[in-house]
Amino acid sequence: MxxxxxxxxxxxxxxxxTVYSLLFEYLDRKVxxxxxxxxxPPWYQPLADFLKLIGKEVIIPAEAxxxxxxxxxVISLSAVAAAFIYxxxxxxxxxxxxxxxxxxxxxxxxIPTMCLFLAGWYSRGxxxxxxxxxxxxxxxxxxxxxxxxxxxxxxxxxxxxxxGMTAFFAEHPLYILINIPALFVALVAAQGKLERVPFDxxxxxxxxxxxxxxxxxxxxLAIFRITIDCELVMIASLVSAIFLPFMTGNIALxxxxxxxxxxxxxxxxxxxxxxxxxxxxxQMVNFCWKYLAPIAILQIVxxxxxxxxxxx
Amino acid sequence: xxxIKKAIDWGTRKSPWIIHFNAGSCNGCDIEIVDALTPRFxxxxxxxxxxxxxxxxxxxxxxxxxxLQTKDRLKQIYDQMPEPKFVIATGTCAxxxxxxxxxxxxxxxxxxxxxxxxxxxxCAVRPxxxxxxxxxxxxxxxxxxxxxxxxxxxxxxxxxxxxxxxSFEG
Numbered sequence: 001m002x003x004x005x006x007x008x009x010x011x012x013x014x015x016x017x018t019v020y021s022l023l024f025e026y027l028d029r030k031v032x033x034x035x036x037x038x039x040x041p042p043w044y045q046p047l048a049d050f051l052k053l054i055g056k057e058v059i060i061p062a063e064a065x066x067x068x069x070x071x072x073x074v075i076s077l078s079a080v081a082a083a084f085i086y087x088x089x090x091x092x093x094x095x096x097x098x099x100x101x102x103x104x105x106x107x108x109x110x111i112p113t114m115c116l117f118l119a120g121w122y123s124r125g126x127x128x129x130x131x132x133x134x135x136x137x138x139x140x141x142x143x144x145x146x147x148x149x150x151x152x153x154x155x156x157x158x159x160x161x162x163x164g165m166t167a168f169f170a171e172h173p174l175y176i177l178i179n180i181p182a183l184f185v186a187l188v189a190a191q192g193k194l195e196r197v198p199f200d201x202x203x204x205x206x207x208x209x210x211x212x213x214x215x216x217x218x219x220x221l222a223i224f225r226i227t228i229d230c231e232l233v234m235i236a237s238l239v240s241a242i243f244l245p246f247m248t249g250n251i252a253l254x255x256x257x258x259x260x261x262x263x264x265x266x267x268x269x270x271x272x273x274x275x276x277x278x279x280x281x282x283q284m285v286n287f288c289w290k291y292l293a294p295i296a297i298l299q300i301v302x303x304x305x306x307x308x309x310x311x312x
Numbered sequence: 313x314x315x316i317k318k319a320i321d322w323g324t325r326k327s328p329w330i331i332h333f334n335a336g337s338c339n340g341c342d343i344e345i346v347d348a349l350t351p352r353f354x355x356x357x358x359x360x361x362x363x364x365x366x367x368x369x370x371x372x373x374x375x376x377x378x379x380l381q382t383k384d385r386l387k388q389i390y391d392q393m394p395e396p397k398f399v400i401a402t403g404t405c406a407x408x409x410x411x412x413x414x415x416x417x418x419x420x421x422x423x424x425x426x427x428x429x430x431x432x433x434x435c436a437v438r439p440x441x442x443x444x445x446x447x448x449x450x451x452x453x454x455x456x457x458x459x460x461x462x463x464x465x466x467x468x469x470x471x472x473x474x475x476x477x478x479s480f481e482g
Binding site: 036041049 | 351354392394396
């Protein structure tokens with residue numbers, strides 16, 4: 001009981017998630033800066049930003065719904081932290097798992113996006129409303145390809161649990177090669193989920209200032225920022241658990257492998273962010289439904305055929 | 313408790329986010345501010361980010377002699393920023409009105425409307441001067457936080473602190 005609580009709260013649970021997410025934000029910004037031929041921020045920058053925002057005044061607009069305005073950041077952070085429980089960090093075993101937790105994780109990951117939408121909506125600002133409507137529009141575009149891309153490997157593994165899928169693919173590493181299109185779809189859709197370039201239309205700072213977060217300040221903004229960082233860690237962990245489950249069997253070595261895999265996913269996402277420009281919202285929706293969704297459907301068909309052919 | 317306050321003070325010094333406002337400038341200083349934000353000067357080394365919204369910003373970087381049209385907007389933008397907040401008057405016009413001083417349509421200087429922490433003269437200011445001003449503002453802030461205040465006298469070429477920087481106790 002106490003051990004389980006410690007796992008959930010400290011390692012590899014909430015505390016590890018927040019510390020690792022600050023490190024992730026640093027790596028992301030550093031790689032982005034190096035690709036622009038800059039030095040980039042020092043290693044403590046995300047921590048300094050977080051502490052500064054904690055100390056700042058919180059302004060709640062007179063028009064805004066005060067309860068929702070304050071509660072939404074906390075709900076979104078707790079949803080991401082809850083999702084992290086079902087993703088394996090130490091070896092093959094997650095803190096908790098049951099048949100079907102992949103679906104639960106995906107729904108937990110939708111909650112921050114919905115919170116972002118509601119945060120913008122309840123702020124009652126013009127920019128915030130435009131940003132939150134775009135957030136919701138974008139949600140309908142990337143969510144289906146992302147779900148299909150993450151569910152396709154489950155057809156081969158014949159289990160709906162993240163831990164089960166990791167265990168299956170660790171035993172049969174060659175099946176990963178079949179899932180490469182799904183990996184591509186998942187990484188591109190993840191950029192949309194995390195609202196990063198090229199899909200950062202909802203918070204496009206050059207046109208609608210900061211999107212749904214326009215009215216947020218102080219520690220509420222700090223919680224939202226750390227939620228977005230945690231989401232980045234979460235997506236990288238999920239992708240590396242499902243698509244890159246190379247295991248050695250030794251727990252310490254597996255943890256190092258976990259760090260290497262997640263950082264590799266992050267480097268790819270940072271590279272995508274640096275070399276691309278922002279799409280307009282309708283271009284984004286077109287791209288997701290015209291290219292990403294068909295590739296994901298094709299992946300599901302391929303996986304079904306492979307499953308029948310191999311008699312899994 | 314004091315450890316938390318120390319950590320927050322440290323964070324405030326290490327992560328100044330700026331917002332840029334043009335209060336009737338000729339655009340010369342604005343272009344230099346944009347210049348200072350380019351990869352050549354790489355302000356992210358110091359933790360400086362440009363934010364679009366005053367709610368996220370710590371430092372208001374103003375240019376121009378404050379025309380009557382922008383007076384209310386400037387006040388509004390300043391009021392929307394959360395405490396602690398600082399103001400940098402960028403360019404000769406922002407400091408004193410410059411060549412527009414005495415003109416019927418300008419107030420002549422940012423400090424006629426809002427309190428200013430750092431003045432940077434120059435027409436137009438150089439990016440190095442802007443960076444130096446921000447660093448000096450942060451240095452003065454550190455002296456203030458540590459309770460000293462003796463370093464607040466140490467000003468040179470580019471910047472002068474117009475008022476005592478408000479402490480965080482308030």
